[in-house]
Amino acid sequence: MVSAYLSSNYVIQKAWTQTLEARTGYDAEALKADPGLDFVASGPYMNYYVDNNLVVLIRDEDYWGQDDSMWGKLPAPKFLAHTIFAETNSGFNAFKAGEVDINQQFIKNVQDLWLVERLPISTYFPDAPYMVPASLPTAYYNLNSYGLDNVAIRKAIAIATDYDAIISKAMTNQSPTFNQVPRSVMSPIAHEQSLYSQTDVASLQWTGKDIQGAKNLLNDAGIVDTNGDGWRELAGKKLTYKAVCPNGWADWQPAIEIIAEAGGKIGIDIQAYFPDWSEYSTIFTDGTQTEYDIFMVWSNAAGPASPWGRVRQLMSSEFVGWTNNWSGNWGGYVNPRIDEIIAEIPGETDLAQLKVLYTEATEIYLTDVPSFTVMYRPDQFYVVNEKVWTNFPHHGDGTNPRIPPLTLTDGWSIAGLYNITLTKHIVLPILLKN
16 A cells, blocks of 8 residues: 555645645635646646646756656657546547647547548557557445345346347457456456466456346245236335446446346346436445445556455445445455455565465355456556557567556556657647646
């Protein structure tokens, strides 16, 4: 966690922070409201211009990183500009036109941009899944909801869900399938996949669309339709659930709809709801709410604390019952053995024993099914248009260490700014500072 903290939090100058505190009267709310545009930058760029539609950084010509002991030069672009678009289509059209160089938004059938429209657009990999899948969007069960404390119901919904349809319809194949990367608590990244025994958990893994298997599971548990209305009951009460994700999330909404369809095929009534983010953010973070029963949440992606941080996020009981929970275990799962494993892993240095612990964590997760991963999603989407700039990071481009497919403003991806070159001369508009 210390490594993760140090690599993901900004370095902020103490003297400037004290100035900020003083000018806001040491009031926490006032401090958060201050945009801090006079910040002191430690990286190669600093603030230049900001309004409601545009944020521009300018290269620091005195940046210490041009010393021979570091880069030995400055990054190629003098300006980094981020346009704030009113809606997704405007950003997409600007990207197609070459007005945006790096795009971090989900684009359906992204391959059509170069295969059909013949645009100078590419992704990190030339073929599907096109990106690096490091995040695992997950459907959490609210274990306070009627019937969802029953593992047969949880697993039946999970194995009935058509993940291939989610990957093809929701992700347009920008995700490996669960046949290609069998489900576990791991991302598809090779290092994580090496940390558990796939053989030991193979009998617990599922690829989905197993309607008959789900029906058999429910029948064997005595969860059947007793009144002939087509819906199963538990102890005489109909099983009906609300599944929810934010409105407008183009890859999550179809996933929720497909989960609801799976419920209908096995006699469990699941209705899909799509509230705005402002409302949704108060739903999944509230460990005491009972209105919604299945909800989509992201998972920890690649980083120094992964995959341990993901196991903790998926199942640690430390988060149970929180009312402002942005940390994990949003369904309220409790298992003392998992808590022991989470406590053991950080201090374990023997790789063989680590593999034993991660395998056991995977076995517990796939057996109890407190939630289930619906797709492998890129940590960030990464699509580049080389109309203006070229030589962006791509898989197999020979850079060492390899530059990750991010927006060239995060972590080591900043190294990509030193490699890109102009394909054509452009004249930037002059932005006059107030």
